[in-house]
Amino acid sequence: xxxxxxITTGRMNGMGLVGIxxxxxxxxxxxxxxxxxxxxxxxxxxxxxxxxxxxxxxQAIGAFKVRGAANALAELSExxxxxxxxxxxxxxxxxxxxxxxxxxGITATIVIDDTAPSTKVxxxxxxxxxxxxxxxxxxxxxxxxxxxxxxxxxxxxFDHPAVIAGQxxxxxxxxxxxxxxxxxxxxxxxxxxxxxxxxxxxALCPAATVxxxxxxxxxxAAASLAAGHRVHWPSDQRVRTIADGLRAEPSELTFAHLSAxxxxxxxxxxxxxxxxxxxxxxxxxxxxxxxxxxxxxAYLYRQADLPAGRTVAVLSGRNIDPNxxxxxxxx
Numbered sequence: 001x002x003x004x005x006x007i008t009t010g011r012m013n014g015m016g017l018v019g020i021x022x023x024x025x026x027x028x029x030x031x032x033x034x035x036x037x038x039x040x041x042x043x044x045x046x047x048x049x050x051x052x053x054x055x056x057x058x059q060a061i062g063a064f065k066v067r068g069a070a071n072a073l074a075e076l077s078e079x080x081x082x083x084x085x086x087x088x089x090x091x092x093x094x095x096x097x098x099x100x101x102x103x104x105g106i107t108a109t110i111v112i113d114d115t116a117p118s119t120k121v122x123x124x125x126x127x128x129x130x131x132x133x134x135x136x137x138x139x140x141x142x143x144x145x146x147x148x149x150x151x152x153x154x155x156x157x158f159d160h161p162a163v164i165a166g167q168x169x170x171x172x173x174x175x176x177x178x179x180x181x182x183x184x185x186x187x188x189x190x191x192x193x194x195x196x197x198x199x200x201x202x203a204l205c206p207a208a209t210v211x212x213x214x215x216x217x218x219x220x221a222a223a224s225l226a227a228g229h230r231v232h233w234p235s236d237q238r239v240r241t242i243a244d245g246l247r248a249e250p251s252e253l254t255f256a257h258l259s260a261x262x263x264x265x266x267x268x269x270x271x272x273x274x275x276x277x278x279x280x281x282x283x284x285x286x287x288x289x290x291x292x293x294x295x296x297x298a299y300l301y302r303q304a305d306l307p308a309g310r311t312v313a314v315l316s317g318r319n320i321d322p323n324x325x326x327x328x329x330x331x
Contacts, residue, residue, distance in 0.1 A: 017257055018161050020203035023168035023196060026067075029074040030166060033103065034067050035059050037170075039177050039312060044283045049183075051299055053284060054174060054314045057292060061123070063245075063317030064170060064193060065089075065096035065157070071166030072155050073100045081106050083152045088112070088143035090136075090244055091120025092291075092317050093157035098127035109152070111143040115239050115247075117321045136235045136247065158192030159251035168196025174312050175204035182309030185295035187316050188212035188221045188265060189246040191254030197314065198261030209307050212258065212265040213298040215290075217241040219267045220249050221258065230255050242270055242324075245291030245317060266305050268297040276300060277328050280315070289320040 037058050045051035056064035073085065084107035087097040094110040101108035108129040112121055113136035125131050134142045140156075147154040156163065170193070174181060184201050186194045198210045214221055217240040220233035230250060238247040250258060268276075273290045276297035280286040288296070295313035298306065 022165040026165040057318030061095040063092035068163035068166035069096035072162040086147040094124040098129035158190030171197035171200025190248035191250035195257030215241040243290040272297040292316040
């Protein structure tokens with residue numbers, strides 16, 4: 001069951017959380033900028049648990065992050081655009097901000113942790129952004145310092161209402177395409193995707209169950225929700241997971257959302273994540289990075305912890321290192 005009451009009203013709802021009207025406004029802002037992804041049925045799913053994949057891997061930068069980035073940049077004033085934007089990310093938000101900034105004619109500087117896959121770093125540079133590499137533990141502070149020195153707008157990867165509202169358009173689309181959905185599986189890292197998606201699903205499909213999924217080796221959100229408060233996992237623990245896109249920790253803002261809209265959270269092992277990457281490739285023809293495959297891993301290996309019924313698994317991105325992809329498929 002959820003830890004708190006679900007939030008279905010506007011942003012200023014007494015708790016300062018994003019609401020469904022914020023998400024609807026975001027959908028209008030990013031219409032024509034972001035791809036509206038459909039739901040792909042999985043013929044290999046079981047009859048009592050029919051599965052649809054929400055392939056955010058089809059976005060221009062290969063991940064859902066472009067939704068939140070585009071919405072946040074669209075909210076900037078002309079005066080704020082002059083000095084450009086700064087962001088910090090393990091890779092997908094980096095590409096999303098770089099992509100949205102280039103489209104808007106805004107300069108972008110992205111601080112990326114030095115453990116991020118080189119493919120994501122080079123893709124960010126290719127989109128015209130300046131890249132600064134630092135250790136994961138220093139990433140946010142370096143970005144905040146840069147933004148302050150340059151008087152630039154800081155676009156965090158999840159700790160921002162506009163970013164959460166943008167990611168919430170995923171839930172809006174799921175509700176429109178499968179209004180009788182019974183279970184939504186969504187990856188959890190910093191929590192922006194799960195927060196926004198959960199708000200939309202709980203507002204529009206209140207009977208549906210929303211379950212977060214994260215790697216066992218970066219299970220800080222599961223530990224936090226079980227404890228009722230944020231539990232810190234050091235970065236040297238979180239970097240152990242192959243799911244590099246799920247190494248962040250929830251902020252106060254996203255933890256409040258997760259507490260309000262998630263009905264539960266499950267964790268999956270490294271081998272289960274690898275197996276899900278292979279299953280999506282072989283049986284659905286989909287390229288998924290490990291962070292994007294955790295929801296399919298939960299569907300395949302955590303059915304005892306999940307309700308049966310019509311299920312949507314959010315595939316959050318495709319930006320996997322090619323050598324790792326070959327390795328997984330060859331196993």
